[in-house]
Amino acid sequence: MTKTDTPVLHLKDASLTLNSNTGPVRILQGIDLDVQQGETLGLIGPSGSGKSSLLMVMGGLELATGGTVHALGQDLTAMNEDALARFRRQNMGVVFQSFHLIPTMTALENVATPLELAGHRDAFDRAQVELEAVGLGHRSEHFPAQLSGGEQQRVALARALAPRPSILLADEPTGNLDESNGEAIMDLLFGLRDRYGATLVMVTHAPELARRCDRVVRLRDGQIATELSTSEAAE
Numbered sequence: 001m002t003k004t005d006t007p008v009l010h011l012k013d014a015s016l017t018l019n020s021n022t023g024p025v026r027i028l029q030g031i032d033l034d035v036q037q038g039e040t041l042g043l044i045g046p047s048g049s050g051k052s053s054l055l056m057v058m059g060g061l062e063l064a065t066g067g068t069v070h071a072l073g074q075d076l077t078a079m080n081e082d083a084l085a086r087f088r089r090q091n092m093g094v095v096f097q098s099f100h101l102i103p104t105m106t107a108l109e110n111v112a113t114p115l116e117l118a119g120h121r122d123a124f125d126r127a128q129v130e131l132e133a134v135g136l137g138h139r140s141e142h143f144p145a146q147l148s149g150g151e152q153q154r155v156a157l158a159r160a161l162a163p164r165p166s167i168l169l170a171d172e173p174t175g176n177l178d179e180s181n182g183e184a185i186m187d188l189l190f191g192l193r194d195r196y197g198a199t200l201v202m203v204t205h206a207p208e209l210a211r212r213c214d215r216v217v218r219l220r221d222g223q224i225a226t227e228l229s230t231s232e233a234a235e
């Protein structure tokens with residue numbers, strides 16, 4: 001992968017306003033943010049401050065209602081649903097806060113699906129290796145409902161990491177894990193950056209994870225409150 005000066009993610013005055021039954025809710029406003037290739041960015045901030053929403057906007061899973069959002073030089077706000085889905089399939093891995101595993105598929109099938117969509121003939125063999133990497137080789141035939149929260153989280157991580165995306169967006173990826181599993185997962189996440197030059201954006205409450213990020217942005221009330229060096233963020 002060659003390095004370029006164009007940021008991998010470029011948000012300019014991005015905002016998100018959603019309609020609810022009580023009227024419009026301003027969820028994000030005035031977000032200016034660039035993330036460079038190979039950079040790891042941590043997103044922190046109190047509950048409800050907009051961390052998950054910002055991650056969704058970066059992935060085109062929520063379309064910004066104002067401003068612009070570019071990923072790999074492409075304007076996500078100008079793409080239709082199909083183009084966005086294709087773009088994500090080719091370039092992005094997303095780990096949702098609530099995992100979003102497909103309940104009718106086994107762990108193995110969940111991880112193999114994006115590999116199959118990407119045309120890998122050995123999708124199931126690769127998926128098994130990915131599950132082993134998150135310590136779940138022995139759970140491959142289990143359905144999500146038969147797995148603990150931390151195990152589901154690890155399956156979701158395996159699924160996101162398996163296609164080696166150039167951008168990984170992860171919402172509290174170690175949120176349900178004990179210390180040793182959390183560390184193993186952090187090593188896998190940072191390994192994607194170290195080995196493949198991927199760009200990582202991670203929402204986290206964990207100081208250990210924030211400390212390992214190159215840069216940390218703190219949100220408050222849907223706005224960027226501060227940009228911190230990682231040593232400050234970990235305090």
Ligand SMILES: Nc1ncnc2c1ncn2[C@@H]1O[C@H](COP(=O)(O)OP(=O)(O)OP(=O)(O)O)[C@@H](O)[C@H]1O
Nearest residue numbers: 018019020025027046047048049050051052053054
């Ligand atoms: N579909 C929606 N309609 C209206 N308001 C919403 C919607 N989705 C999220 N919100 C509101 O947007 C705000 C930001 O939510 P978000 O999920 O991004 O917060 P967060 O920082 O990820 O919080 P947490 O740490 O609890 O996960 C919250 O006040 C939430 O209630």
Ligand SMILES: [Mg+2]
Nearest residue numbers: 051052053097
């Ligand atoms: Mg959230």
